[in-house]
Amino acid sequence: MNETSARRIQPPATVVAWCGDDATGFLRLLDQTRLPCETAYLDCHDTHGVWDAIRRLVVRGAPAIGVAAGYGVVVASQALKAEGFGDKLTAAGEILKSSRPTAVNLAWAVDRVIASARGLESDPPAAREAMLAEARRLHEEDVQLCANIGECAAGLMEEAGWESLLTHCNAGALATAGIGTATAGMYVAAARGRRLRVYCDETRPLLQGARLTAWELQQAGIEAVVIADNMAAQVLREGRVDAVITGADRIAANGDAANKIGTYGLAIAAKHHDVPFYVAAPYSTFDLSLAEGGQIPIEQRDGEEITRGFGRRTAPEGIATYNPAFDVTPAELIAGLITDRGLICPVNAETVGRVLGGS
Amino acid sequence: MNETSARRIQPPATVVAWCGDDATGFLRLLDQTRLPCETAYLDCHDTHGVWDAIRRLVVRGAPAIGVAAGYGVVVASQALKAEGFGDKLTAAGEILKSSRPTAVNLAWAVDRVIASARGLESDPPAAREAMLAEARRLHEEDVQLCANIGECAAGLMEEAGWESLLTHCNAGALATAGIGTATAGMYVAAARGRRLRVYCDETRPLLQGARLTAWELQQAGIEAVVIADNMAAQVLREGRVDAVITGADRIAANGDAANKIGTYGLAIAAKHHDVPFYVAAPYSTFDLSLAEGGQIPIEQRDGEEITRGFGRRTAPEGIATYNPAFDVTPAELIAGLITDRGLICPVNAETVGRVLGGS
Numbered sequence: 001m002n003e004t005s006a007r008r009i010q011p012p013a014t015v016v017a018w019c020g021d022d023a024t025g026f027l028r029l030l031d032q033t034r035l036p037c038e039t040a041y042l043d044c045h046d047t048h049g050v051w052d053a054i055r056r057l058v059v060r061g062a063p064a065i066g067v068a069a070g071y072g073v074v075v076a077s078q079a080l081k082a083e084g085f086g087d088k089l090t091a092a093g094e095i096l097k098s099s100r101p102t103a104v105n106l107a108w109a110v111d112r113v114i115a116s117a118r119g120l121e122s123d124p125p126a127a128r129e130a131m132l133a134e135a136r137r138l139h140e141e142d143v144q145l146c147a148n149i150g151e152c153a154a155g156l157m158e159e160a161g162w163e164s165l166l167t168h169c170n171a172g173a174l175a176t177a178g179i180g181t182a183t184a185g186m187y188v189a190a191a192r193g194r195r196l197r198v199y200c201d202e203t204r205p206l207l208q209g210a211r212l213t214a215w216e217l218q219q220a221g222i223e224a225v226v227i228a229d230n231m232a233a234q235v236l237r238e239g240r241v242d243a244v245i246t247g248a249d250r251i252a253a254n255g256d257a258a259n260k261i262g263t264y265g266l267a268i269a270a271k272h273h274d275v276p277f278y279v280a281a282p283y284s285t286f287d288l289s290l291a292e293g294g295q296i297p298i299e300q301r302d303g304e305e306i307t308r309g310f311g312r313r314t315a316p317e318g319i320a321t322y323n324p325a326f327d328v329t330p331a332e333l334i335a336g337l338i339t340d341r342g343l344i345c346p347v348n349a350e351t352v353g354r355v356l357g358g359s
Numbered sequence: 360m361n362e363t364s365a366r367r368i369q370p371p372a373t374v375v376a377w378c379g380d381d382a383t384g385f386l387r388l389l390d391q392t393r394l395p396c397e398t399a400y401l402d403c404h405d406t407h408g409v410w411d412a413i414r415r416l417v418v419r420g421a422p423a424i425g426v427a428a429g430y431g432v433v434v435a436s437q438a439l440k441a442e443g444f445g446d447k448l449t450a451a452g453e454i455l456k457s458s459r460p461t462a463v464n465l466a467w468a469v470d471r472v473i474a475s476a477r478g479l480e481s482d483p484p485a486a487r488e489a490m491l492a493e494a495r496r497l498h499e500e501d502v503q504l505c506a507n508i509g510e511c512a513a514g515l516m517e518e519a520g521w522e523s524l525l526t527h528c529n530a531g532a533l534a535t536a537g538i539g540t541a542t543a544g545m546y547v548a549a550a551r552g553r554r555l556r557v558y559c560d561e562t563r564p565l566l567q568g569a570r571l572t573a574w575e576l577q578q579a580g581i582e583a584v585v586i587a588d589n590m591a592a593q594v595l596r597e598g599r600v601d602a603v604i605t606g607a608d609r610i611a612a613n614g615d616a617a618n619k620i621g622t623y624g625l626a627i628a629a630k631h632h633d634v635p636f637y638v639a640a641p642y643s644t645f646d647l648s649l650a651e652g653g654q655i656p657i658e659q660r661d662g663e664e665i666t667r668g669f670g671r672r673t674a675p676e677g678i679a680t681y682n683p684a685f686d687v688t689p690a691e692l693i694a695g696l697i698t699d700r701g702l703i704c705p706v707n708a709e710t711v712g713r714v715l716g717g718s
Contacts, residue, residue, distance in 0.1 A: 230621025262589025
């Protein structure tokens with residue numbers, strides 16, 4: 001691994017940050033709902049502020065949600081009195097976890113930060129400082145996980161000679177504290193002089209691909225081409241793409257991967273055209289307690305995201321909608337899992353267990 | 360065939376009409392760019408007006424474009440002097456044909472209406488009346504073609520017991536002068552008391568599914584559920600759909616069908632889930648001069664449809680796009696072609712030739 005070169009690559013924006021020298025500070029988030037037109041930040045000073053920011057996708061992407069939620073626990077703890085501190089902290093953690101059900105990193109980060117305060121419940125200031133330290137470690141760790149994923153993916157790109165990729169949603173720098181997951185290899189490869197073209201599914205209903213992935217690749221000087229989601233099969237058919245790389249919100253023990261709605265259909269289309277389909281994710285996205293993807297809870301979101309997703313109404317009043325926010329791509333459609341611990345290929349319970357089993 | 364009952368079903372809107380008793384009248388179009396929020400009409404009084412209305416998708420859908428273009432020839436002929444009338448008419452026809460390249464009905468209707476004036480070039484008023492009569496026949500014929508397709512599809516639905524369908528784009532009443540192509544069977548079956556649920560792909564970039572199909576099914580009292588295009592694979596996976604039915608803009612001699620972008624990916628997803636995929640179209644949509652779908656010209660449209668498709672910018676300034684308006688679904692992914700001349704199943708050059716060869 002060439003850790004140094006990957007570490008040197010700066011993400012195109014600061015997605016999540018702790019403001020302040022100690023646990024009396026606050027959480028600052030890049031407001032991704034306002035990209036690509038505006039670069040604005042949102043400060044979170046209490047539990048509800050953090051919950052609402054995650055719920056409204058001000059911060060999104062499994063790893064970034066995890067980092068934000070880690071700091072979010074510290075913010076939530078600031079209002080808690082000494083009496084019953086431990087129980088109240090657990091309750092606040094549960095509220096934070098309820099903001100998004102699919103991304104496993106959210107619950108994982110909340111639990112981990114709360115656990116770091118164990119034994120300090122009778123001394124809230126000390127507990128807060130311990131939790132802030134843990135949240136910072138989690139943040140720093142995410143930067144490193146992205147860098148490691150980038151090394152792994154860039155190696156794969158180099159070896160296979162890929163020049164044109166397709167991605168769905170945003171599993172980019174904006175979805176993490178570092179250089180992204182699906183995008184990590186693109187940034188590393190580009191930094192090493194590789195010319196890449198990346199087709200970006202716009203990703204309805206919330207357009208994370210058009211608004212966010214296209215924006216961050218453009219910032220980094222990588223050629224991005226935005227397409228509507230339903231054009232991907234045609235783009236694949238025309239031989240324009242060497243490989244598809246997406247992120248994931250949760251991966252089961254057998255390698256089935258939940259990701260933004262549309263990923264599954266894209267994986268089917270890639271298979272149909274013999275284009276390899278890869279999923280990039282850190283170890284924290286794996287949920288080995290779930291044997292297979294059918295057990296991953298799928299968030300259903302408000303139908304107005306479809307009927308009024310752009311401010312103005314695009315479907316008749318009173319029309320029914322169906323709006324699952326995620327789908328699950330079965331392991332058999334995934335050529336490989338690109339992780340911070342290396343490439344998992346082929347993808348099955350045994351290979352996943354071998355690489356991730358110890359975590 | 361129960362022609363009478365199908366004829367009784369009224370389409371939910373008047374898509375295209377000739378205003379006036381004779382060839383001095385004008386063409387009136389329902390402005391579909393303003394649906395579902397507003398029901399407004401656009402009157403066309405010259406060649407450019409018709410060309411622009413077709414180009415801007417005020418009227419869209421292969422059969423409706425054909426009917427509009429038929430009347431459009433009459434409108435275009437009104438400004439032509441007697442001298443060189445025939446040549447000028449041909450030139451005006453070429454302009455009209457250039458408005459959209461993929462739908463075969465456009466060129467077909469223009470040529471047919473111009474041909475009806477043959478021998479009358481020295482008498483423009485007589486030529487215009489002959490052309491208006493032909494355009495009216497074409498219009499009436501389209502109503503009948505839709506009714507016949509509806510009978511064929513409703514029989515299929517009845518036989519197979521389908522209760523839940525999925526469609527892409529709008530191959531509905533709004534795409535024809537009658538009750539549509541893909542929707543025709545839905546209207547006939549519903550009129551006979553069959554309860555149906557229809558999932559409507561919203562159909563990016565121009566949202567014909569969300570804006571138009573959902574609207575017309577709602578008007579007709581048929582349950583419509585709008586989904587983003589990228590949700591179709593998940594909806595299929597969940598077993599929510601008995602069959603997929605779409606329209607077509609041009610069908611080659613071997614049954615390969617060009618239709619709105621996204622149809623191809625949907626057909627792949629349907630195949631993956633063993634859900635039958637049907638294409639409904641009148642004989643006029645077949646182009647037997649093309650051996651296979653690779654020969655069908657595919658219209659590329661302005662990238663702003665993707666980056667600014669909803670009035671406001673949804674992708675960064677200066678970003679590249681790729682915006683093919685159609686794709687071609689190969690015959691092997693199509694379970695059957697539902698035509699005014701009956702069902703073509705299986706779909707191949709021989710079966711297509713047998714049913715359509717005489718036209």
